[in-house]
Amino acid sequence: MLLRRRFVTKALAIVVGILALTIVLTYYGINVGNFVITVNGDYLHSIALTVDENYEDLRSTLIADTVGDIHDADLSFIPNDVDSGIGGSYMANLESHRYYAYSFYLINNGDVTVNYTLDFKIVRAHKKLDSILRIMIIKDGERKIYAKGREDDGHYGDPEPIISGTANNIVGYTIPFLTDQSTSVIKELYYDFQTMEVHKYTIVMWLDGWDQQQVDDMRGASIQTELTFNIL
Numbered sequence: 001m002l003l004r005r006r007f008v009t010k011a012l013a014i015v016v017g018i019l020a021l022t023i024v025l026t027y028y029g030i031n032v033g034n035f036v037i038t039v040n041g042d043y044l045h046s047i048a049l050t051v052d053e054n055y056e057d058l059r060s061t062l063i064a065d066t067v068g069d070i071h072d073a074d075l076s077f078i079p080n081d082v083d084s085g086i087g088g089s090y091m092a093n094l095e096s097h098r099y100y101a102y103s104f105y106l107i108n109n110g111d112v113t114v115n116y117t118l119d120f121k122i123v124r125a126h127k128k129l130d131s132i133l134r135i136m137i138i139k140d141g142e143r144k145i146y147a148k149g150r151e152d153d154g155h156y157g158d159p160e161p162i163i164s165g166t167a168n169n170i171v172g173y174t175i176p177f178l179t180d181q182s183t184s185v186i187k188e189l190y191y192d193f194q195t196m197e198v199h200k201y202t203i204v205m206w207l208d209g210w211d212q213q214q215v216d217d218m219r220g221a222s223i224q225t226e227l228t229f230n231i232l
Contacts, residue, residue, distance in 0.1 A: 037062045037104065037203075039229040046110030047193070047229060055107055055198055064102045072132070072207040072214070073098035075145075075164040075171065083138045083202035099206040106199045106229060114193050115232040120146075120186035122177075122225050131213035134174070135186065136204035146186050147174035152212055163210045189232075203227065 038061045039047045048058035077098035085103045108114060118137070122130050135146045149157040159173035177185035193199075208214075 036064075037102075037227045037229075039106070041110065041114075041231045044111055045114050045231045046108070047114065047116060047231060048107050048109045049229075050105050050107065051103070052105075055105060058107065058109055062104055071098055072209040074206075074208060074210055075162055077206070078136065078204060082136075082204055083141065083200070085202075099204055101202055101204045103200065103202040106201060108193045108195050108197050111195060113195060115189070115191045116193055117190070117230050117232065118186070118188040119184040119228045119230060120225065121184040121228075122181060128213060130177075130185075132207050132211040134206050134208050136202075137186070137188070138202040138204070139188075140200055144188075145172070145174045146177060147208070148185075149176040160208070160211065163208070167210060 037049060039049055041047050041060075048060065049062045050056065050058050051062065082099075082101050083103060085101075120135065120137075131148050131151060133147065137144050137146070145162055147160045150160055157176065157179075159176055161170040162172040162174060163169060164171045178187060190199075
């Protein structure tokens with residue numbers, strides 16, 4: 001049975017292993033734990049991560065704090081200033097979480113200009129939970145929302161509508177996940193990352209309550225993802 005507008009009422013747990021974020025759905029929200037972000041480089045061609053606004057405490061890996069009980073949502077639950085935090089994980093309305101957000105800084109701490117990719121990979125997805133996942137990537141204030149292509153008859157592979165508040169309030173469309181998802185569902189390529197240049201990223205994730213693929217059979221489903229920056 002298709003569910004149109006339904007806020008999840010059981011637990012969704014996220015367990016992250018090394019380089020992985022795992023989301024487990026059982027209908028009482030989401031628990032987000034140990035969201036891991038990594039970079040790959042070398043001594044000369046080097047990039048690093050930090051949540052410090054002074055760009056200190058540089059690391060090759062960031063692990064976010066565990067946050068629990070996130071219910072499904074739409075874009076209206078994501079505040080316009082979601083990327084205004086200086087770094088780390090934060091959420092709106094602690095009594096009823098509707099999204100998970102994590103901000104951090106990526107800095108070129110090497111000796112040369114580099115090109116790099118952002119790779120967001122779904123390692124595994126049980127019971128098609130990836131069908132209702134929304135991923136917003138905000139880089140230096142520029143926002144992009146990604147989702148799996150539509151799966152309903154007549155629209156297969158088309159972008160999902162971005163709905164805010166009510167079903168008929170479509171404010172845009174998502175960027176579909178890559179067709180070949182064996183390596184990543186999202187790949188962003190950036191050129192000419194200068195020495196000591198800094199990019200601020202905010203990753204926002206939620207389960208879309210308007211997605212027609214949300215069904216009762218998703219109880220107990222899970223999805224595992226990875227986020228990695230790679231120097232080319």
